[in-house]
Amino acid sequence: MNVHINGRPQRVVVVGAGPGGLAAAILLARGGVAVTVLERLPHVGGRTSALEVPYANGRFRFDVGPTFFLYPPVLERIYRAVGRDLWADIPMVRLDPQYRIMFGTEAKIDCTPRVEEMMRQVARIAPADAVNIPRFLDDNRVKLERFRPALESPFLSWRDLVSWDLIKLVPLIRPWASLDDELKRYFADPRIRLTFSFQSKYLGMSPFRCPGLFSILSFLEYEYGVWHPTGGCSAVSEAMAGLARELGVQIHLSEGVEEVLFDGQRAVGVRTARDTYLADALVVNADFADAMRRLVPNGRRRRWTDEKLAQKRYSCSTFMLYLGIEGRYDELPHHTIYTSQNYLQNLDDIERAHVLSTDPSIYVQNACVTDPTLAPPGHSTLYVLAPVTHEHPNVDWSTQTEPFREVVLRQLEEKLGLADLRQRIRVCRCITPRNWAEDYHIYRGATFNLAHNLGQMLHLRPRNRFEDVQGVYLVGGGTHPGSGLPVIYESARISSRILLADLGLDAAWIDAPEANSARLAADTPAPSTAC
Numbered sequence: 001m002n003v004h005i006n007g008r009p010q011r012v013v014v015v016g017a018g019p020g021g022l023a024a025a026i027l028l029a030r031g032g033v034a035v036t037v038l039e040r041l042p043h044v045g046g047r048t049s050a051l052e053v054p055y056a057n058g059r060f061r062f063d064v065g066p067t068f069f070l071y072p073p074v075l076e077r078i079y080r081a082v083g084r085d086l087w088a089d090i091p092m093v094r095l096d097p098q099y100r101i102m103f104g105t106e107a108k109i110d111c112t113p114r115v116e117e118m119m120r121q122v123a124r125i126a127p128a129d130a131v132n133i134p135r136f137l138d139d140n141r142v143k144l145e146r147f148r149p150a151l152e153s154p155f156l157s158w159r160d161l162v163s164w165d166l167i168k169l170v171p172l173i174r175p176w177a178s179l180d181d182e183l184k185r186y187f188a189d190p191r192i193r194l195t196f197s198f199q200s201k202y203l204g205m206s207p208f209r210c211p212g213l214f215s216i217l218s219f220l221e222y223e224y225g226v227w228h229p230t231g232g233c234s235a236v237s238e239a240m241a242g243l244a245r246e247l248g249v250q251i252h253l254s255e256g257v258e259e260v261l262f263d264g265q266r267a268v269g270v271r272t273a274r275d276t277y278l279a280d281a282l283v284v285n286a287d288f289a290d291a292m293r294r295l296v297p298n299g300r301r302r303r304w305t306d307e308k309l310a311q312k313r314y315s316c317s318t319f320m321l322y323l324g325i326e327g328r329y330d331e332l333p334h335h336t337i338y339t340s341q342n343y344l345q346n347l348d349d350i351e352r353a354h355v356l357s358t359d360p361s362i363y364v365q366n367a368c369v370t371d372p373t374l375a376p377p378g379h380s381t382l383y384v385l386a387p388v389t390h391e392h393p394n395v396d397w398s399t400q401t402e403p404f405r406e407v408v409l410r411q412l413e414e415k416l417g418l419a420d421l422r423q424r425i426r427v428c429r430c431i432t433p434r435n436w437a438e439d440y441h442i443y444r445g446a447t448f449n450l451a452h453n454l455g456q457m458l459h460l461r462p463r464n465r466f467e468d469v470q471g472v473y474l475v476g477g478g479t480h481p482g483s484g485l486p487v488i489y490e491s492a493r494i495s496s497r498i499l500l501a502d503l504g505l506d507a508a509w510i511d512a513p514e515a516n517s518a519r520l521a522a523d524t525p526a527p528s529t530a531c
Helices: 021-030 073-081 115-123 134-152 158-163 166-173 179-183 191-195 197-205 213-226 233-246 289-296 306-311 343-353 398-415 433-439 485-502 517-521
Strands: 010-013 034-038 052-053 058-063 092-094 099-103 109-111 226-229 250-252 257-263 266-272 274-278 280-282 317-326 337-341 362-365 379-388 425-431 472-474
Touching: 010 021, 010 266, 010 274, 021 034, 021 073, 021 233, 021 280, 021 485, 052 233, 052 317, 052 425, 058 233, 058 317, 058 379, 073 485, 099 191, 109 115, 115 134, 134 213, 166 191, 197 213, 226 233, 233 250, 257 289, 266 280, 280 289, 280 485, 289 306, 317 398, 317 433, 343 379, 362 398, 379 398, 398 433, 425 433, 472 485
Parallel strands: 010 034, 010 280, 034 250, 099 337, 280 472
Antiparallel strands: 052 058, 092 226, 099 109, 257 266, 266 274, 317 379, 317 425, 337 362, 362 379
């Protein structure tokens, strides 16, 4: 039931129907607010949406962005808070192997959540490191539990940082150490460190720049699993939109916000090409830097002016190929990560030189070995991602798209052994950093938002109650806690709790009992049909 003020329901407009915006809409609607979601694209999900390409008697369906579904307890908690069961609403399969990681063409590990088997896999190439895997997992279990309050709480000023008593955790999180440095405490072989640190790419950073705190990312995979939702991660966004509508949320597609409206210093609504929407509060789920520059006049921003945004550090971008294939590659696991034979050079090309590598690392999702619904009968999909520099003058995608596409296809053929790939491609779609910037409104095409260095975390990140504009709340990868689906959902929990309290509404119910993590840890992973 909507809560009324002065004879009308309190209204919230959510700008963007990405995962954070949808999660916030669900929680705010449950909290008694009239919620309207405005989405510029013709579908929900933002980067976590589906690309569907008709073909013959069916269609190829690809996730546009995220393909790893990790740490389900966050979204499960949101569902429980509104009286629903995530697992009943969204079928998922736990993967085993979680993924294959290939070190050039020399060695590979099929990473499994079964710890003893994972130790055997590692022992084949680094026997001395294998015995340290249980210690790594035990230590990071403690680290996550101790640091988790920071990931679930707002940091609205430096006072929150001080009151949280961060100083007691300094020996645990070792803020001076990079992720690679942190892993040296457990693993001597750089390939094994890479196995437990490539997850920094979920944040768009290299393990040599990413803070050591984020060793918890790989721990989450082994503790809680790597999951595939039937239909892909985009199906989660679609299911969330359905739930939001059931709760009374109005979702307007193909209706982008063109301007934020103000009364003095306070945002009071938005204007689209079709209509004007007044609101008691706004939730911004669009890419932070791009949205601020487009929707809020520079003079109204003090901490996050255009000039200051330009000086911030941003994540890498991604070059994407979505391939519809005749037949299947059943020998290729659901997820495969190929790391460049000169991994350090590849990272330097991306982060410092801002050029394209001749031997790029690539990630390939071969989802049809788990989920054949994604392609017409007798066909399959390959999702291919190469981390690249965000938009930079050194790379002109108008001339370099096709040459780099050939480089990536050659990696698939020669490094992953898909020798007959070109003859079997029936559909090919491509997204470059320029497309991310122009078509998806992502600042500099930096698909993972602001970088997660220590100067851009906690209270130094754009805050959940946006500090520059009254009445505006942020969700998504550009605010606290950061990028990646689990923490984006968490940002929605944090911001919704603050917003409801600011409107004088009860928000305690948002902190519903946690998901039964023992259930997740005890689940038997479903083996992939890949070898």
